[in-house]
Amino acid sequence: MAISDLPLPAEVGSQSFKDAAHMAQALAERVARALDDAVSQQGGASLVVSGGRSPIAFFEALSTCELDWSRVQVSLADERWVDVSDPDSNEGLLRRHLLQNAAAEAQLIGLSQPAESLDQAAHQAGQKLSSLRQPIDVLVLGMGSDGHTASLFPASPMLEQALDPDGTERCLPMLAPSKPQQRITMTYPLLVSARTQILSIQGSEKLETLQQALSLEPMQMPIRAFLHSPLEIYWCP
Numbered sequence: 001m002a003i004s005d006l007p008l009p010a011e012v013g014s015q016s017f018k019d020a021a022h023m024a025q026a027l028a029e030r031v032a033r034a035l036d037d038a039v040s041q042q043g044g045a046s047l048v049v050s051g052g053r054s055p056i057a058f059f060e061a062l063s064t065c066e067l068d069w070s071r072v073q074v075s076l077a078d079e080r081w082v083d084v085s086d087p088d089s090n091e092g093l094l095r096r097h098l099l100q101n102a103a104a105e106a107q108l109i110g111l112s113q114p115a116e117s118l119d120q121a122a123h124q125a126g127q128k129l130s131s132l133r134q135p136i137d138v139l140v141l142g143m144g145s146d147g148h149t150a151s152l153f154p155a156s157p158m159l160e161q162a163l164d165p166d167g168t169e170r171c172l173p174m175l176a177p178s179k180p181q182q183r184i185t186m187t188y189p190l191l192v193s194a195r196t197q198i199l200s201i202q203g204s205e206k207l208e209t210l211q212q213a214l215s216l217e218p219m220q221m222p223i224r225a226f227l228h229s230p231l232e233i234y235w236c237p
């Protein structure tokens with residue numbers, strides 16, 4: 001099965017690539033073009049990316065793309081509530097793989113900071129994001145095989161509030177079923193306001209997840225809430 005076999009809504013774009021390396025390079029070039037256009041047209045740009053394992057090749061490729069990175073803000077769709085030095089930290093992942101080479105000049109707006117509680121950490125992250133250019137210019141999402149995206153996890157206690165299109169919070173605390181389970185996530189209204197939205201996924205299992213999501217509600221599979229214009233899906237086997 002390939003992405004073109006899925007009954008996606010007509011307004012959702014999709015591209016297949018022969019392998020992860022080709023997809024990472026194509027995604028980096030697509031994101032770099034969109035950021036460069038935003039800097040040219042509005043004097044600055046905001047990029048929000050996801051963590052996890054698969055974006056590393058994309059981060060490495062994007063870090064070498066030439067553009068005025070000093071005018072680009074980079075933030076995270078979600079964060080694990082751990083120290084930045086922790087191997088599970090998404091900010092640590094970004095610092096190691098994206099904020100190098102040309103992209104070392106980018107302005108990082110991380111979500112993680114020490115706090116008394118996860119709720120307080122999420123509130124503080126939301127306050128930090130008041131300096132993020134909004135609407136977000138470029139959003140890159142991943143997806144878990146359970147249909148989560150960012151840290152919008154099925155069955156998480158605050159998922160309904162996080163998915164509320166009329167919600168006013170920028171960030172909310174979330175609980176992931178896997179360890180480390182304490183997360184901070186950007187909320188749906190903030191994420192879905194992005195001008196350019198790309199979902200980057202790999203493998204047949206994630207195609208099956210997408211196929212399931214098409215017949216489910218966002219509360220069952222949060223990725224469902226993003227399957228409409230202007231989403232573009234990048235997929236490789």
Ligand SMILES: O=C(O)[C@H](O)[C@@H](O)[C@H](O)[C@H](O)COP(=O)(O)O
Pocket residue numbers: 050051052053054055077078079080090141142143144148149150151
């Ligand atoms: O913090 C995280 O883990 C990510 O933000 C998360 O939403 C990720 O995008 C998916 O879990 C997919 O991860 P992979 O792309 O590594 O499978």
